[in-house]
Amino acid sequence: KAGVTQTPRYLIKTRGQQVTLSCSPISGHRSVSWYQQTPGQGLQFLFEYFSETQRNKGNFPGRFSGRQFSNSRSEMNVSTLELGDSALYLCASSAGQPWGSTDTQYFGPGTRLTVL
Amino acid sequence: DAKTTQPPSMDCAEGRAANLPCNHSTISGNEYVYWYRQIHSQGPQYIIHGLKNNETNEMASLIITEDRKSSTLILPHATLRDTAVYYCIVRVARNSGYALNFGKGTSLLVTP
Numbered sequence: 001k002a003g004v005t006q007t008p009r010y011l012i013k014t015r016g017q018q019v020t021l022s023c024s025p026i027s028g029h030r031s032v033s034w035y036q037q038t039p040g041q042g043l044q045f046l047f048e049y050f051s052e053t054q055r056n057k058g059n060f061p062g063r064f065s066g067r068q069f070s071n072s073r074s075e076m077n078v079s080t081l082e083l084g085d086s087a088l089y090l091c092a093s094s095a096g097q098p099w100g101s102t103d104t105q106y107f108g109p110g111t112r113l114t115v116l
Numbered sequence: 117d118a119k120t121t122q123p124p125s126m127d128c129a130e131g132r133a134a135n136l137p138c139n140h141s142t143i144s145g146n147e148y149v150y151w152y153r154q155i156h157s158q159g160p161q162y163i164i165h166g167l168k169n170n171e172t173n174e175m176a177s178l179i180i181t182e183d184r185k186s187s188t189l190i191l192p193h194a195t196l197r198d199t200a201v202y203y204c205i206v207r208v209a210r211n212s213g214y215a216l217n218f219g220k221g222t223s224l225l226v227t228p
Contacts, residue, residue, distance in 0.1 A: 042218055107160045
């Protein structure tokens with residue numbers, strides 16, 4: 001079974017631009033979660049989608065948004081990019097609850113975003 | 117919310133047990149403790165999780181103290197491939213979902 005795939009793997013943008021990142025979950029998984037990882041803040045939770053509905057959201061500004069399609073693929077968008085948005089953006093999928101008692105969450109390799 | 121603290125780095129000899137501690141002194145009764153690890157340039161990988169009881173799977177054991185203020189991840193026979201950053205994460209229930217408190221991670225170096 002193919003793992004979680006993220007595209008693109010690397011991206012360079014300038015301040016003020018917007019960016020869209022894509023995530024394809026493991027076949028059959030309906031939950032997709034997004035995380036930001038930086039050297040300073042470490043791992044932080046962005047949001048979780050299940051069956052096209054945002055089920056949970058972390059503490060990020062409204063510039064960060066996401067969506068999930070009927071095939072469970074997900075995209076996240078960051079508008080008006082700031083230098084501090086430079087990070088590794090990780091996507092993860094699970095069959096059900098990613099932080100529940102039974103389902104395991106699988107991470108993709110991430111998209112490395114650099115904002116200049 | 118439970119704050120998670122971990123030592124920044126640890127060393128372990130190959131074949132020995134690696135014991136990675138995590139402090140979550142403000143944890144409450146319904147908050148799970150999760151462990152993931154991240155090998156350089158890869159996404160995190162699930163290891164184990166628990167609520168109150170000790171847990172064991174094919175990868176590791178998780179020991180949670182009776183007061184639940186700390187836990188220890190045990191890799192019983194560390195190999196060179198276990199060199200990674202290990203994250204302790206506490207899941208906090210909310211009315212409308214949950215929040216996640218990530219530790220900063222412990223960089224484990226397994227040496228020959």
